[in-house]
Amino acid sequence: MDNEISLSHGAGGEAYRELVQEVFLPAYGSPELLELGDSALVEGAAKLAFTTDGFVVTPLEFPGGDVGSLAVSGTVNDLAVSGAVPRYLSVSMILEAGLPVEVLRRVAQSIARTARAAGVRVVTGDTKVVEKGRGDGIYITTAGVGTLDGGWELPPQRVEAGDALIVSGPIASHGMAVMAAREKLDFAPPILSDARPLGGVVRAALETGLPVRALRDPTRGGLGATLCEWARDEIDIVVEEARLPVLPGVAAACRLLGIEPMFVANEGVFLLSAPEEHAGALLQALCGHPDGRHAEIIGKAVAGKGQVLLETELGTRRRVLMPRGEILPRIC
Secondary structure, eight states: OOSSOOGGGGTTSHHHHHHIIIIIHHHHOOHHHHTOOSSEEEOSSSOEEEEEEEEOOSSSEETTEEHHHHHHHHHHHHHHTTTOEEEEEEEEEEEETTOOHHHHHHHHHHHHHHHHHHTOEEEEEEEEEEOTTSSSSEEEEEEEEEESOSSSOOOOOOOOTTEEEEESSOOSHHHHHHHHHHTTOOOSSOOOOOOOOOHHHHHHHHTTOOOOOEEEOOOTTHHHHHHHHHOOTTEEEEEEGGGOOOOHHHHHHHHHHTOOGGGSOOSSOOEEEEEGGGHHHHHHHHHTSGGGTTOEEEEEEEESSSOEEEEOTTSOEEEEOOOOSOSSOSOO
16 A cells, blocks of 8 residues: 555545554454444344444535534444444544634534434533644544344345445535535525434345345445445446435536545435345335435345446446545535
8 A cells, every 4th residue: 555644545446445454453453443334243241233423524614414413424324324323423523722712512412413303312521622733623533332232134235146236325415515615606496415323224225124235325435435335246236326316506516526426425325225126115115215315226235256337327337446545525
């Protein structure tokens, strides 16, 4: 990997994966970490899911959300897609001197409001302050704990040939909303972030009792990066471009700016893999929940060579590769 850390190492693409594989895994080496899940399932008095995350978004407030709602949503969603019931959060903030107290007050209220919506409690935290010019207003680090007592089977997190792939809603909204706010792009109507807790709609799928093979929330690197992670040596993933749900305003903004929606970060959708014969029933369950009403079957897993292939609207196929470099910076 590169000899110096660059912004691309935080973007969720190939450079980030190299950082994990070549630095963190050899250093930490715990069996739980080697699973590379969104949350670690740990043994204790009871089996728990445990996750941690950092949020360095700029601007701090954007259409549809802010760094506070983003921090809660991102953390509880990592727990939910592991099959856990989110329960508790810690919230640690690094504040930059000169930050208006009213901004901090709004962020704190947003954290509380989003936590209530997610059914979790903020039970501990910490705050530090750095000199003016040494930060970007607010950096937030969270840790989340969930319990494995939902009464459903935990997904094995392994895609198999013959699976259908379902996305729970329109993609690319969050990343484009943040970028538009940061660059002061006045789209009309404005693009809104979709950042929200997903525990309820994930539960709607798992409570069906139907087999769910894998769940992920495609944040940094977007849908494309998650699909590249799911493809294995013997599995190809084939996605139909025409079935990718993208809101019209988001699609127009992506075309205007030359950005591929599949690689834009999300914070309000998840990706699901399940045997094709159960996909219809699972889709119906998702569409019956307010946060999954725009769910869509977007493709399938087939025997292959570990590739992700996009069937274009022109009837051709092109390969989707893990993104490299800086994709869309500072969006989560």
